[in-house]
Amino acid sequence: MKSTRAIEPWVLEPLERFVVEAGARLTLVMTPSGQVIAQHGFARAVDVMAAAALGAGIIASTSELARMLEQAPFSALNQKGESHGIFLSGFDSVRGQMLVLVVYGAESSVGLVQLFFEELVEELRAAAPPPPEHRAVLAADFERDLNESLATLFR
Amino acid sequence: MTSRIGRALDGVTRVRGLQGAMLVSLDDGLVVADALMEGVRGNAMAALAASLANRLSLASASSGIGAPQFLHLQADHGVLLAVPGPEVTLLVCVGGADVNVGLARLEMLRAVEKMG
Numbered sequence: 001m002k003s004t005r006a007i008e009p010w011v012l013e014p015l016e017r018f019v020v021e022a023g024a025r026l027t028l029v030m031t032p033s034g035q036v037i038a039q040h041g042f043a044r045a046v047d048v049m050a051a052a053a054l055g056a057g058i059i060a061s062t063s064e065l066a067r068m069l070e071q072a073p074f075s076a077l078n079q080k081g082e083s084h085g086i087f088l089s090g091f092d093s094v095r096g097q098m099l100v101l102v103v104y105g106a107e108s109s110v111g112l113v114q115l116f117f118e119e120l121v122e123e124l125r126a127a128a129p130p131p132p133e134h135r136a137v138l139a140a141d142f143e144r145d146l147n148e149s150l151a152t153l154f155r
Numbered sequence: 156m157t158s159r160i161g162r163a164l165d166g167v168t169r170v171r172g173l174q175g176a177m178l179v180s181l182d183d184g185l186v187v188a189d190a191l192m193e194g195v196r197g198n199a200m201a202a203l204a205a206s207l208a209n210r211l212s213l214a215s216a217s218s219g220i221g222a223p224q225f226l227h228l229q230a231d232h233g234v235l236l237a238v239p240g241p242e243v244t245l246l247v248c249v250g251g252a253d254v255n256v257g258l259a260r261l262e263m264l265r266a267v268e269k270m271g
Contacts, residue, residue: 080183109209111184111202 005153006038008095014123015040022116023108025084028052028101029124032059032090036153037098045150055088055101076117078110087113091121093128163266164190167246170262172254174233178270179205179245187244195249200235204247208237225260238263241271 004019004027006012011029019027019040026041028048034056042048063073076089087102087110100120104113160178167176168190175191177200184205189197208226215223226237233251236259240246246263 109182109184109202109205111180111198112206115184115199115202 004038004040007149007152008037010127010129011038011124014120014127017123018116018120021119022102022113023104024102024113025105026051026101026103028055028099030056030099030101032056032097032099036149039153041103042153045154048153051101055099058088059090059099076114078114080110085110085113087117089117091125093125095128095131098124160188160270161190163269164188166269167248167259167262167266170250170254170259173248173250173259176246176248176263176266177201178240179247181205181208181243181245191249200247200249204235204237205245208245227256227260236260236263238267240267246270 004012004016006015006029015027015029015038018024024040027039028036028042028051029038030036030052034049034052036048036052039048042051058077062077066073073090076087078088079086083106085104085108087104088099090097090099092098100117102113102117104110164176164178167173175189175195175197177189177191177197178187179185179201180187182205184202186197186201191197207228208223211223211226215221222239224238226235228235231252233249234254234256236248236250236256238246238260246267248259248263250259
């Protein structure tokens with residue numbers, strides 16, 4: 001089973017390259033509201049949704065802290081555990097702000113993840129198409145879109 | 156501590172042909188201190204050199220020959236040199252193809268002694 005999946009096809013190739021080069025075990029590309037655009041390494045939808053919600057929550061919290069300190073938003077957050085590290089960062093694109101959550105193991109390092117994250121950002125910015133035309137969100141559409149997204153991420 | 160490391164790095168970069176020296180955290184692949192010429196991508200060099208050193212350590216440990224004491228990577232247009240630094244760090248140098256590797260190694264070992 002292929003372990004890298006994307007709802008937006010233009011994300012797939014840069015993400016696959018990033019995962020290999022940075023040695024990432026798990027990766028999520030998402031919006032600030034926690035909507036998943038692509039994922040690597042997750043086996044269960046519930047884990048993806050929980051990680052996306054927590055990652056988006058952390059960015060929202062740190063952005064608010066930065067605002068209270070009258071500073072620009074923090075650019076990245078890294079937390080090193082005994083066997084895994086977590087790297088969380090965001091960037092702007094023509095599709096709006098995007099967040100990336102990376103879980104890496106002892107075979108990688110925050111230096112490697114940061115290095116290849118910069119390349120991922122450049123590639124995603126270059127590949128991002130203009131946003132689609134705005135349309136009204138209906139309850140039925142929302143449920144269908146959500147189901148389609150989850151099916152794509154775990155096909 | 157920081158000024159001692161800075162002085163030690165400056166001493167290494169006096170070797171003719173060396174374009175820079177940096178102290179890198181082996182665990183994180185991050186730059187601890189550097190003395191680099193303009194145009195050298197310090198963060199990339201730190202991350203990749205630490206990754207390389209970690210993998211070589213695994214290889215040499217698996218071979219039963221102990222931990223690497225000196226890393227010399229000869230490339231088309233220059234060299235990358237590394238020796239273990241104080242604590243869990245790596246002293247990394249980059250230079251042109253004409254650098255005197257023996258002299259550079261000696262200065263790198265001296266610099267690590269000064270840092271310790």
